[in-house]
Amino acid sequence: xxxxxxxxxxxxxxxxxxxxxxxxxxxxxxxxxxxxxxxxxxxxxxxxxxxxxxxxxxxxxxxxxxxxxxxxxxxxxxxxxxxxxxxxxxxxxxxxxxxxxxxxxxxxxxxxxxxxxxxxxxxxxxxxxxxxxxxxxxxxxxxxxxxxxxxxxxxxxxxxxxxxxxxxxxxxxxxxxxxxxxxxxxxxxxxxxxxxxxxxxxxxxxxxxxxxxxxxxxxxxxxxxxxxxxxxxxxxxxxxxxxxxxxxxxxxxxxxxxxxxxxxxxxxxxxxxxxxxxxxxxxxxxxxxxxxxxxxxxxxxxxxxxxxxxxxxxxxxxxxxxxxxxxxxxxxxxxxxx
Numbered sequence: 001x002x003x004x005x006x007x008x009x010x011x012x013x014x015x016x017x018x019x020x021x022x023x024x025x026x027x028x029x030x031x032x033x034x035x036x037x038x039x040x041x042x043x044x045x046x047x048x049x050x051x052x053x054x055x056x057x058x059x060x061x062x063x064x065x066x067x068x069x070x071x072x073x074x075x076x077x078x079x080x081x082x083x084x085x086x087x088x089x090x091x092x093x094x095x096x097x098x099x100x101x102x103x104x105x106x107x108x109x110x111x112x113x114x115x116x117x118x119x120x121x122x123x124x125x126x127x128x129x130x131x132x133x134x135x136x137x138x139x140x141x142x143x144x145x146x147x148x149x150x151x152x153x154x155x156x157x158x159x160x161x162x163x164x165x166x167x168x169x170x171x172x173x174x175x176x177x178x179x180x181x182x183x184x185x186x187x188x189x190x191x192x193x194x195x196x197x198x199x200x201x202x203x204x205x206x207x208x209x210x211x212x213x214x215x216x217x218x219x220x221x222x223x224x225x226x227x228x229x230x231x232x233x234x235x236x237x238x239x240x241x242x243x244x245x246x247x248x249x250x251x252x253x254x255x256x257x258x259x260x261x262x263x264x265x266x267x268x269x270x271x272x273x274x275x276x277x278x279x280x281x282x283x284x285x286x287x288x289x290x291x292x293x294x295x296x297x298x299x300x301x302x303x304x305x306x307x308x309x310x311x312x313x314x315x316x317x318x319x320x321x322x323x324x325x326x327x328x329x330x331x332x333x334x335x336x337x338x
Contacts, residue, residue, distance in 0.1 A: 006161050009125050012101060016073040020251070020308045024287065025280070026071030028305045030253040031078045031105075031265070034060055034091055038081040040107055042132070043139040047265055048080050055257055057087040061094050063259055066275050068098035070283075072253070076103035076301070078265075080257075083110040089122040096123035103127070107142050111150040116157040126161040127154070130195065134177045144181050155188040162190040166218055168211050169196050175207075175214040182218045194218040196236050196298050206239030232303050241295035244303065245310050249286025252305045264302055267293060270320050290315040 020028050034055050038048035067075060075095045082088055083106050095102040104119075108129040119127075131147060132140035154162050164185035166178035178194055185192040194215060196207065207215060215237050235242040248254070248263035249271060255261055259275050261282070262268045273282055287309075297303070 002159050002161070005125070005159050009101070009161060016101070017308070020073065024251070024309060024313065025283075027067065027073070027253050027283075028251045028308065029074045029076065029301060030067050030072050030255060031076050031301070032060075032063060032067070032255045033078055033080060033257045034082050034085045034088065036080040036257045037084055038079060038107070039084065039109060040081070040141055042142065047078075052080070052257065054085045054087070055259075057090055059259070060087075060091050063255060063275055064091070064094050064098060064100075066278070067253070067255075068100060070278070072100055074101040074103060076105060078105040081107055081109070083107075083115075089118055092119065092122040092124050096125075101125050105129075108147045108150050111153055113153050113157050116153055120157075120159040124160045126163065127158070128163045128165055130165040130167055131181045132167050132177075133174060134180050137173060139173070144177070144184060148184070151184070151188055151190075155190070163193060164190050165193045165195050167195045168215050168218075169207055175211045178218050179214055179221070182221045186221060192218070192221060193300070194233075195300060196233060207237045212237050233298075233300075236296070236298050242297075244294060244306055245313070245315050246291040246294040246297065246302060247287055247306050247309055248291060248302050249289070250283045251287065251309060252302050263291065263293075264299055266297075266299065267291075288313065288315055289320075290318045292318045292320065 016028070020026075036047075036049050036052040037054075038045075038050070041048070041050070064075065077088070077091060077095075082104060085091065092102045092104070102122075102124055103126045104124055105128045108131070129147070129151075130142060131144055132142045134144045136143040136146055151164070164181060166181035166185075168175050168178050182192040182194065196215070215233075219233075232242045232244065246263075248267070249261065252264070253261055253275075254264045254268070255275050256268060260268075261271060261273050261275050261278050263270050263286070271282065271286065291297075
């Protein structure tokens with residue numbers, strides 16, 4: 001069943017890619033946040049809190065309708081931990097009803113056989129879980145030892161595609177753990193990718209020699225299709241800037257729990273426009289604006305979307321310069337205080 005659905009998903013993706021190559025006038029991928037709360041407190045993360053409430057279902061449907069009206073191809077639900085939203089299944093179903101591909105990013109803690117079957121029924125098409133280490137530590141409890149049972153449930157019961165993302169950098173104590181995570185993912189029949197953990201504003205955090213060696217080994221094990229799209233990571237791993245045209249705010253949208261459009265999870269505040277009021281004028285401005293943070297950005301999804309347009313439409317000078325302090329710094333201070 002999973003193989004059949006995966007092939008159908010690849011056909012849909014190919015159709016959307018063709019459409020995106022022919023026309024630049026619509027978003028390709030949107031990340032949307034149904035709640036900021038999370039059950040974990042990973043030391044490197046600036047994307048969660050422990051108090052916020054779920055966005056009401058009707059509000060989420062309105063936002064998804066707006067994304068569909070803008071022509072969005074793929075919607076990925078993120079957080080916080082979106083599995084904590086009590087009406088997640090209905091949100092996923094509405095994405096599918098509006099003709100968009102439905103994805104989910106989760107820390108993996110809430111997967112049981114029954115919950116996985118409900119996600120199958122809702123129409124989820126792909127899932128990504130990031131696993132940070134083999135054994136939990138003070139930086140992260142997203143460990144293979146804790147989550148392996150959940151991964152086995154997914155291997156047995158899920159109809160959707162599963163990708164396991166291992167990570168290097170950002171205080172992860174044992175970079176070799178990323179290799180163990182990738183090997184386990186492949187063993188269970190999942191695809192595997194590797195990410196370089198960013199700093200407080202989502203930009204460059206160079207890897208040491210030991211980390212770079214592990215990084216290259218994991219890339220060879222993983223998803224070859226995605227690896228070909230992630231060549232920017234080689235520059236990031238070596239601490240070198242990468243020249244590209246970031247289309248965040250246009251081809252890629254990040255919609256926070258307050259319904260505001262931002263460049264991405266690490267540049268919340270720009271442009272900070274309500275999605276309900278977002279127009280093609282906003283889209284065109286951000287499509288054509290060079291981003292100050294682009295040369296050292298580590299965010300895979302934004303890079304992958306930008307490949308569709310890197311060969312065309314040069315961008316003009318930055319409309320926003322790097323701030324002395326950002327919303328991420330403020331969030332980080334609050335989390336450290338907690």
